[in-house]
Amino acid sequence: MLTPAELVWLLASVARGDQAAFEALYEATCAKLFGVVLRIVRDQALAEDILHETYVKIWGTAAQYHPGETSPLAWMVAIARNRAIDVVRKRTDLSQNDAAAFEAASDTPTQLARREMTDELKALLECVGQLEPDRQKLVLLAYYNGWSREQLADKFNTQLGNVKTWLRSSLLDIRSCLGLA
Amino acid sequence: MAYSEDHIALAAEYALGTLDADERALVETMLIVDPGFLEIVQAWERKLAPLHQMVSPVDPPAALRDRIKSAVALSAQPAPAASSEGGSEELPPADAVDPVAQEITSALDAASPPNVSPPSDAHPMEQDNNVGPAEQPIAPVAASAAKSSPAKGSGIFGIVMSAIAAVLAGIVALQLYRPAALPAALRMKPEIRTVEVKIPPPPVAAQWVAALQSDARDPGFILTVDAKSRRYTVRRVGPPPAAGKSYELWIVPSKFGTPHSIGVIDGEFTASNGLSGYDADAVNNSIYAVTVEDKGGSPSGKPTAQPLWAGKLYESVPSK
Numbered sequence A: 001m002l003t004p005a006e007l008v009w010l011l012a013s014v015a016r017g018d019q020a021a022f023e024a025l026y027e028a029t030c031a032k033l034f035g036v037v038l039r040i041v042r043d044q045a046l047a048e049d050i051l052h053e054t055y056v057k058i059w060g061t062a063a064q065y066h067p068g069e070t071s072p073l074a075w076m077v078a079i080a081r082n083r084a085i086d087v088v089r090k091r092t093d094l095s096q097n098d099a100a101a102f103e104a105a106s107d108t109p110t111q112l113a114r115r116e117m118t119d120e121l122k123a124l125l126e127c128v129g130q131l132e133p134d135r136q137k138l139v140l141l142a143y144y145n146g147w148s149r150e151q152l153a154d155k156f157n158t159q160l161g162n163v164k165t166w167l168r169s170s171l172l173d174i175r176s177c178l179g180l181a
Numbered sequence B: 001m002a003y004s005e006d007h008i009a010l011a012a013e014y015a016l017g018t019l020d021a022d023e024r025a026l027v028e029t030m031l032i033v034d035p036g037f038l039e040i041v042q043a044w045e046r047k048l049a050p051l052h053q054m055v056s057p058v059d060p061p062a063a064l065r066d067r068i069k070s071a072v073a074l075s076a077q078p079a080p081a082a083s084s085e086g087g088s089e090e091l092p093p094a095d096a097v098d099p100v101a102q103e104i105t106s107a108l109d110a111a112s113p114p115n116v117s118p119p120s121d122a123h124p125m126e127q128d129n130n131v132g133p134a135e136q137p138i139a140p141v142a143a144s145a146a147k148s149s150p151a152k153g154s155g156i157f158g159i160v161m162s163a164i165a166a167v168l169a170g171i172v173a174l175q176l177y178r179p180a181a182l183p184a185a186l187r188m189k190p191e192i193r194t195v196e197v198k199i200p201p202p203p204v205a206a207q208w209v210a211a212l213q214s215d216a217r218d219p220g221f222i223l224t225v226d227a228k229s230r231r232y233t234v235r236r237v238g239p240p241p242a243a244g245k246s247y248e249l250w251i252v253p254s255k256f257g258t259p260h261s262i263g264v265i266d267g268e269f270t271a272s273n274g275l276s277g278y279d280a281d282a283v284n285n286s287i288y289a290v291t292v293e294d295k296g297g298s299p300s301g302k303p304t305a306q307p308l309w310a311g312k313l314y315e316s317v318p319s320k
Helices: A004-015 A019-041 A044-064 A072-090 A100-106 A119-129 A133-145 A149-155 A160-178 B005-016 B021-033 B035-054 B062-076 B099-111 B139-148 B156-169 B280-285
Strands: B207-212 B221-226 B232-236 B245-252 B260-264 B269-272 B287-294 B309-312 B314-317
Touching (some): A004 A019, A044 B062, A072 B035, A119 A160, A119 B156, A133 A149, A149 A160, B021 B207, B207 B287
Antiparallel strands (some): B221 B232, B245 B287, B287 B309
16 A cells, blocks of 8 residues: 555645646555445445446545645545435435345455544544444444445434434534544 | 535445435435535445455456447546646657656566466356356355455454445346335436535525536536526536537526526626526426536527526525
């Protein structure tokens, strides 16, 4: 894995239209982005299409990346996640059951030693960890699986209204814990 | 502008991904017209982003790389590489290549493929990245992962790590997606969005605005019509038209459904009297659409392409 500084350098080159840099960026990041997208859409072909769109967008908008604001990988993951979630929200025909197979395949938590985690991740996990266990799961399922409120309500066997309330209070708790404006 | 907790929660849920399609479209409309709200959403995306570090990489098929490469190469061709150096960059002598670039590239070559190999102690079933049999007993994986987690026993940290392990291991039965019970007001057709845009004072006459959007993803155009003079202005939010192409604005009266051109809108800001021949009823009840035509607009007076952006007018400053 390249360091964030190397990725910043590559993104800057991509912003100038450097195709070799784009290839290097793709090689260094595609497996992470594909892992993120596949978890959410649970469909190999669809995940490939989304990855395609994501990298075309990265190619087109690399100049909009500001190194001071966020890590390059985080920026790219946000693009991929947003696209994946847009697609699954619109594709009500996607059978999530079919894709249950993916659960077994691609999903083991990366064994990140605590010292390998970035400070940002540690801070976020400390804050998530202060939520009640059910709320922790709610937030994490939403992030990792891209589940909607309805899917979360089914999973937690509760009313949609409760999920809305829980999400709202959990996110606002995380916000004050992180000291966000 | 101060944002309420409702705004902040909406931004957070957008970043987290829990909103449904209509609500996401709504937020994406707000992102276009409200830079302050965009900042809040981006702040949330940044705060949540570190969670991705826990997701295992999965190798996409090699063919995909070629597909993406050629798509990018294609899009790179018409743009004459706005390189700062200028001049002959096409065939640089080997020693002209940036040494850092070479270093990184060779590092990549040496270590390729990067970050895709599963841990050597991976369970056999994890090695199949594509399709695993459904209903695999995966709980043991979660358990062992949680057990072997270095964060074990470190209080809150340990708890949240186990929660992550459980979530990532997917021990949860998947449910079919069910459409939300949304207020009727939000149940608009996805391709046509109406949005209120605040027009700066002073209100002289009634003002009507429409945000012309595609699937609420691409920034499009913001159309403002002065009710009295029927003069319209269009602000282009998205990119300029491609070389040799023009954006053309059409009015589609709901009664007839035949689009009539009301002007070419290539500039970032276009003002025109193109609506002066239409009565108030037609102006207010029509759909406005934008197509991509050949430079200068469709010669036949009829659109030659499907509209990529569309919207309806909304009264933003009522008449007195």
